[in-house]
Amino acid sequence: MxxxxxxxxxxxxxxxxTEDEKRVEEAIRAFLPEEFEVERSTTEGYHGDRIVVLSARVEKADDVRHVLARLSELDDIDRVMDELDDRxxxxCSFFLRLDKQAAFRGEVRRGEGLTLRAKVEAYPAKREAAVENARGALEDVRAAEHGSDEGEAGA
Incomplete structure (x- = not known):
């Protein structure tokens, strides 16, 4: 790609x-390149409880490829691609929710806890063009991942 x-x-x-902040950070880091900065902000919940918001913005092409490669590990990546019109x-923003508990274990699954939002390039900035660009990127990364698996099996 x-x-x-x-x-x-x-x-x-x-x-x-009720959660361990280090474990939650490990969950978000499961999608990030090594040594990537995770930002923190603290807010207060409805009942006065402390909530730490952990976030990261990936902008460099190689770092974006890293996140996409992790997404390609989704068992239902084909279904995500089929749902792009809704996502x-x-x-031109692509949305996906990921399972925070699975991410902590190093697994990539859809679910609750982690939110991914990606701004898709599209010229002109039309939703239809963004859907096609996102589909193409996910197909490319899926093909690259499957290609590397086959290469390793033959080695």
Whole structure:
């Protein structure tokens, strides 16, 4: 995949008072390149409890490729691609929710806890063009991952 049709990818999760902040950070880091900076902000829940918001914005092409490669590990990546019409909004943003508990274990699954938002490049900035660009990028990364698996098996 020569170019990556994403301006950036944002990842965000919440660490509630009942959770271990280091473990929650490990979950978000499961999608990030090594040594990537994770930002923290603290807010207060409805009942006065402390909530830490952990987030990261990935902008460099190689870092975006890293996140996409992790997404290609989804068992149902084909289903995600089939749902792109519903997952890309009129502002050309692609949304996906990921399982925070699975991410902590190093697994990639859809679920609750981690939010991914990716701004898709589209010229002109039309939803239909963004859907096609996102589909192409996910197909490319899926093909690259399957190709590397086959190469390793033959070695």
């Amino acid at each position: 020569a170019s990556v049709p994403f301006h950036y990818i944002d990842l965000r999760t919440f660490c509630y008072a 890309v909004d009129d502002n």
